Amino acid sequence: MNRWMLSRRLLWATVAVAGLGLAALAWRANTVEARTEPAAAPAQNYEMFGQGLAEATLVDQTGAQVRWGDLNGPPRALFFGFTRCPEICPTTLADLDSALDQIGPDAARLRIDFVTIDPARDTPETLSAYLGSFAGRDIRGYTGSEAQIAQIANAYRAAYRREELDGGDYTMNHTTMVYLIDGEGRVVDLLSYGAPPDRVVAQLSALLSRQS
Amino acid sequence: MMGWRAALAAVAVLAGCSQPQSGAPETAPEAAVAAPSVAVSEAWAAATPNAAQVAAGYATLTNNGAAEDRLVSAASPRAARVEIHEMAMEGGMMNMRAVPDGVALAPGAPVSLAPGGLHIMFMDITAPFVDGETVPVTLTFTNAPPVTIDFPVRPRTVGAH
Numbered sequence: 001m002n003r004w005m006l007s008r009r010l011l012w013a014t015v016a017v018a019g020l021g022l023a024a025l026a027w028r029a030n031t032v033e034a035r036t037e038p039a040a041a042p043a044q045n046y047e048m049f050g051q052g053l054a055e056a057t058l059v060d061q062t063g064a065q066v067r068w069g070d071l072n073g074p075p076r077a078l079f080f081g082f083t084r085c086p087e088i089c090p091t092t093l094a095d096l097d098s099a100l101d102q103i104g105p106d107a108a109r110l111r112i113d114f115v116t117i118d119p120a121r122d123t124p125e126t127l128s129a130y131l132g133s134f135a136g137r138d139i140r141g142y143t144g145s146e147a148q149i150a151q152i153a154n155a156y157r158a159a160y161r162r163e164e165l166d167g168g169d170y171t172m173n174h175t176t177m178v179y180l181i182d183g184e185g186r187v188v189d190l191l192s193y194g195a196p197p198d199r200v201v202a203q204l205s206a207l208l209s210r211q212s
Numbered sequence: 213m214m215g216w217r218a219a220l221a222a223v224a225v226l227a228g229c230s231q232p233q234s235g236a237p238e239t240a241p242e243a244a245v246a247a248p249s250v251a252v253s254e255a256w257a258a259a260t261p262n263a264a265q266v267a268a269g270y271a272t273l274t275n276n277g278a279a280e281d282r283l284v285s286a287a288s289p290r291a292a293r294v295e296i297h298e299m300a301m302e303g304g305m306m307n308m309r310a311v312p313d314g315v316a317l318a319p320g321a322p323v324s325l326a327p328g329g330l331h332i333m334f335m336d337i338t339a340p341f342v343d344g345e346t347v348p349v350t351l352t353f354t355n356a357p358p359v360t361i362d363f364p365v366r367p368r369t370v371g372a373h
Contacts (some may be wrong), residue, residue, distance in 0.1 A: 080226060083261075091369075094368045132262050133263075173305055173307040173308060193306070
């Protein structure tokens with residue numbers, strides 16, 4: 001059992017590393033190609049991400065049940081995080097917010113989907129209050145049972161693990177990628193944590209160009 | 213990870229710009245006596261989203277004493293608990309852990325608590341940290357007397373000017 005868990009984690013870690021490598025390649029490709037031919041996808045294949053989730057369900061920040069397959073439509077930036085996250089999650093959200101500011105009105109078509117990997121503490125109310133900071137953005141939070149969250153995260157090869165702290169508290173370790181998803185639910189690019197702002201703007205702009 | 217390094221460098225530059233005088237004397241005559249003391253510079257805390265229950269603070273610590281010292285704890289009236297944490301990217305996963313033994317401070321060698329590495333973790337904060345305000349923090353050391361300093365709160369976003 002343990003060995004299976006371990007090997008699964010190893011697999012995730014390997015996939016995550018591979019993903020980061022792909023993301024790095026995608027950056028290069030984007031800096032060169034984004035302006036000339038945004039619709040020409042980089043050769044990287046992200047098909048492995050997010051498969052088989054059409055019927056999966058979660059609960060959004062209003063408390064409504066949502067079907068994962070029904071989230072398709074707008075271009076999206078999908079992120080796995082939690083609200084008691086000191087650095088990665090607020091930085092990722094702030095970076096996305098500021099990149100979208102730079103893109104201008106067209107950025108309004110993009111939706112940010114924030115899936116908690118700490119559903120025990122991130123209730124719809126918590127998510128709603130937290131994400132309410134990003135006024136004017138179409139940003140949605142999703143929670144659910146441990147099993148529902150695991151199903152979504154596993155499909156995107158997002159890994160997370162509870163880390164115990166003193167006094168019965170805990171924090172969550174997690175992968176930090178942002179998945180850029182087209183209107184049909186396909187992952188077409190990845191944002192890496194800490195990427196330079198102009199690169200993030202270029203990647204988001206390329207995603208938005210695909211839609212029009 | 214070039215992007216990450218660049219972001220860190222940008223943070224370092226920003227921090228450096230805002231406080232050009234870090235107050236870390238090299239070997240001034242009076243420092244030769246070297247009573248235990250730790251200088252705290254470039255302190256800041258990141259503005260939090262609404263309803264956030266945690267926050268992070270950063271600073272550079274310089275041990276001006278003659279002997280090794282150690283940051284052992286931190287406290288603030290703005291948080292139920294304050295811990296020292298360290299994060300590290302390992303295999304694509306950002307891992308965070310408490311640093312129960314604190315942070316070693318060798319004499320004369322500045323130690324940065326900065327995004328992506330060590331940070332002061334404020335847990336169960338009394339209210340969100342808002343850009344422009346300050347958050348008082350008391351840092352406790354093994355040898356040096358404790359230091360209480362106001363951490364200015366700044367937005368977290370790097371770059372985007």
